Amino acid sequence: MAITLYELVGRDTARPFSPHCWKARMALRHKGLDFSTATAGFTEIPEIEGGVSKIVPILRDGERLVADSFAIAEYLEETYPDRPSLFRGEGGRALSRFVESWSQRTIHPAIARFAVLDIHDGLAEADQLYFRQSREKALGTTLEAFVADRADRVEPLLASLEPLRAIVSKQAFLGGESPLFADYIVFGALQWARIASPFRFLPKGDPVTAWFERCLALHDGEGARVPAAA
Amino acid sequence: MAITLYELVGRDTARPFSPHCWKARMALRHKGLDFSTATAGFTEIPEIEGGVSKIVPILRDGERLVADSFAIAEYLEETYPDRPSLFRGEGGRALSRFVESWSQRTIHPAIARFAVLDIHDGLAEADQLYFRQSREKALGTTLEAFVADRADRVEPLLASLEPLRAIVSKQAFLGGESPLFADYIVFGALQWARIASPFRFLPKGDPVTAWFERCLALHDGEGARVPAAA
Incomplete structure (x- = not known):
């Protein structure tokens, strides 16, 4: 089907x-x-x-x-239980929720502060109006003001990635030698930033950057097929 | 055996x-x-x-x-594979490492700043000397100075627990309806603080506090059998 x-x-x-x-x-x-x-x-x-x-x-x-x-x-x-597993068992499914919770509360807010204006600028005209109004109401400020100090916010984000960094310094993926859905959860956040905004914040040589590049290469380079924002 | x-x-x-x-x-x-x-x-x-x-x-x-x-x-x-599982599968084992990484980089450093002097004071005399020397060398300051502003450090710790809080607000344990080793990883950190130091930082009404109390009650109250430091 x-x-x-x-x-x-x-x-x-x-x-x-x-x-x-x-x-x-x-x-x-x-x-x-x-x-x-x-x-x-x-x-x-x-x-x-x-x-x-x-x-x-x-x-x-x-x-x-x-x-x-x-x-x-x-x-x-x-x-599709006979296909490669996304969770490798019930415990993996349960703890993927923790990875999701961590990603959405640690990485997503930081990336929003980096990228929200760039996201707006890339939208179709009808969506821009909706996006600006809804986001500015939620944020209590303009999109421009919200991203103004983004350069100062890189270091705290990189520090907050330490729990991930410690793992992917020692092994290829959160899942071990091969990825799990937990890897895609965090990959999704960084891919959002990569595609929506030219603001770069992952340093060369950071094990998180190397892990992200491994994710971009997965499945015949599925993630890399969409070029980074320039 | x-x-x-x-x-x-x-x-x-x-x-x-x-x-x-x-x-x-x-x-x-x-x-x-x-x-x-x-x-x-x-x-x-x-x-x-x-x-x-x-x-x-x-x-x-x-x-x-x-x-x-x-x-x-x-x-x-x-x-002991026939006993209740600590990981519920390979994915659960892999992602428990992420929970460990998060706990040790988020909760442990904060609890050290709350409790290191109390830990010292509770040690046997021979251990006190070793502990003070090794820790003060590592910290670059006295134990007393290290904990001096601990009251100011409660709010950042509570904020950093949000990824856990969001999960245990909606379900009993990280493992779901019943605990996994991942729960014990985070429980261990908070139990360390509870037993080693009278400094209390988990507010009543916080879902994390309620989850911690559920953990204390597990296995016939194993965790609660050792009273909190007074």
């Missing part, structure tokens, strides 16, 4: 940038599944599949519709 | 306080294994079992000797 992944894009529909959509895309590749992608801007999400979800990614697999990256990974694991 | 767990103590040998020894003790209880404990002060560790390890916990299981809390958990999982 045909699988379709709905991903978030800006003006350039060849550059999906959502961290959560990247998690789902990597999970599909990890499972070795054929799939096609479809794209939506922020304001088009409510129209996908008759308004099934307010968030992307959304996966259609034959008759099934699944929204949310973690739910998609769980769906794929359950539906 | 008889199992012995060697644990770190101070003057009061009924109050093992090492975070790593607590991880091993909880892992043994999780597996439902009978074991006895033996104690050592810091300067006695090199004498345990003929100097097999510079660190505790050390586990003797019949003819086998295993040092290091994570290695002990792995040993128990492999040796």
Whole structure:
């Protein structure tokens, strides 16, 4: 049955940038599944599949519709158990939630401060209005003010990556010699920054940078096929 | 065969306080294994079992000797596969390393700043000298100066617990409805603080506090049997 992944894009529909959509895309590749992608801007999400979800990614697999990256990974694991495992067992599934929680509370807020204006600038016009209004209301400031001191925020982010760095200094992936969905969770966050913003913050020689590059090369370079923002 | 767990103590040998020894003790209880404990002060560790390890916990299981809390958990999982699982699979084992990495880089340094002087004060005299000299050399300051501003450091620690808090607000344990070794990893850090120092920093009503109390109650209240420092 045909699988379709709905991903978030800006003006350039060849550059999906959502961290959560990247998690789902990597999970599909990890499972070795054929799939096609479809794209939506922020304001088009409510129209996908008759308004099934307010968030992307959304996966259609034959008759099934699944929204949310973690739910998609769980769906794929359950539906395609003979393919390479995303969790390697129940404990891996449970602790992937901790990795997700850590990534979203440590890396995501920092990347938002680096990239939110660049994300805005890359959106289609109709989405820009929605994005600026909703984000500025949530942030309590302008997008421009929010990113103004981003250079000062690099060092704290790099320090907060230490729990990841300590692991990937000693082994290839969080999963060990090969990646798990937990790797894609953190990869998604850094891939979001790489595609949406030209602001570079991962130093050469950092074991996190080397791990991120290993992730970019996975599955025939799936992540690297979309060039970094210039 | 008889199992012995060697644990770190101070003057009061009924109050093992090492975070790593607590991880091993909880892992043994999780597996439902009978074991006895033996104690050592810091300067006695090199004498345990003929100097097999510079660190505790050390586990003797019949003819086998295993040092290091994570290695002990792995040993128990492999040796007693029919008992309740500590990892629930290979993925759980791999990602428990990330939880360990996070705990040791987020919680341990904060607790050291709260408790290092109290730890010193609770040690036997011979250990106090060793502890003060080695720690003050490593810290580059006196134990007294190191803990002087500890009240100011509570809020940053509580903020850094957010990835854990978000999970245990929604479910009983990191493992889900029941604990995994990952829970004991973080529990060990907070139990270390609870036993070694009267300085209290976990607020009532915090989901992390509620989770910690659930951990204290596990396995017939194993953790709660040692009273908090007063």
